[in-house]
Amino acid sequence: MATAKINEFEKEAIYLADIAKALSHPARIQILKILTEMDVCMCGDIVELLPLAQSTVSQHLKELQRVGLIKGDIDGPKVCYCVNPDNLNKAKKEFEIIFNLYTCKGAKSCRTKKK
Amino acid sequence: MATAKINEFEKEAIYLADIAKALSHPARIQILKILTEMDVCMCGDIVELLPLAQSTVSQHLKELQRVGLIKGDIDGPKVCYCVNPDNLNKAKKEFEIIFNLYTCKGAKSCRTKKK
DNA sequence: ATCGTTCATCGTAAATATACGATAGATAAG
DNA sequence: CTTATCTATCGTATATTTACGATGAACGAT
16 A cells, blocks of 8 residues: 555654655745745746746645645735745754754764674 | 745755755655664665655655765665764755844844835 | 725646655675 | 575556646635
8 A cells, every 4th residue: 555654653754754845846946045035925927937837836834834844815806925934944843853863872883883 | 836946045955945944755754863863864764764665765865865964884785874964964054054044133023124 | 986906715727746666786605 | 406585676656746727716906
């Protein structure tokens, strides 16, 4: 079976993996950058900056929204997207735990671990 | 086509997305923690700590190796896996760029961006 | 009421990812 | 040499992801 056994893992690992999944496509990384670095928020503007069709960009925006990294503000027929600072910060802190694991534990290496 | 248009994005975004992809499964997050927090390095030991078959764990280890987050040291019939500190640190720094985007730019919000 | 703009969703096709059992390779131990 | 141990790989089944065009829904403007 290819049914991912997602629920049999640790809660924190599931959360981190889910955020990582949202970041696992270059289009979504670039969308995050666009939303913060440029004065742009509309789906149509983002489409012009990426080599993707409008429907595809919409899907990517949906995925970023799913994990809460961005939010959309309906403004008439338009939707203004922006980063959700609280959730971005939460994700940042959780990722730091992973990335700091090694440095915190000191220089364990393959060699020293051998049998 | 579902051929990911991976190469039409920015180099840095491609790199970040690739690392994120390697972290996008809870098993791989837990493997990283196991390799750093516990005195464990062998595939078989990891299998016992996860709800997955040996062949599946081997696949996950391969994916983490592919992006360089871990490395495997062949030791007879065994393989001793460990975190690659240099690459983990590089990934950490690249992710910080993304996660710090918002805070560096100040409190832009959907509201202020409207039209 | 109609038209244009903006975006989400549907349907669909192809690629990738996840998972397992079975098997093969490499080496240490006997 | 044979056996046991450890791991990678193969084959396979299913689920998910990526991508597009077409369509529909929501709203402002005319």
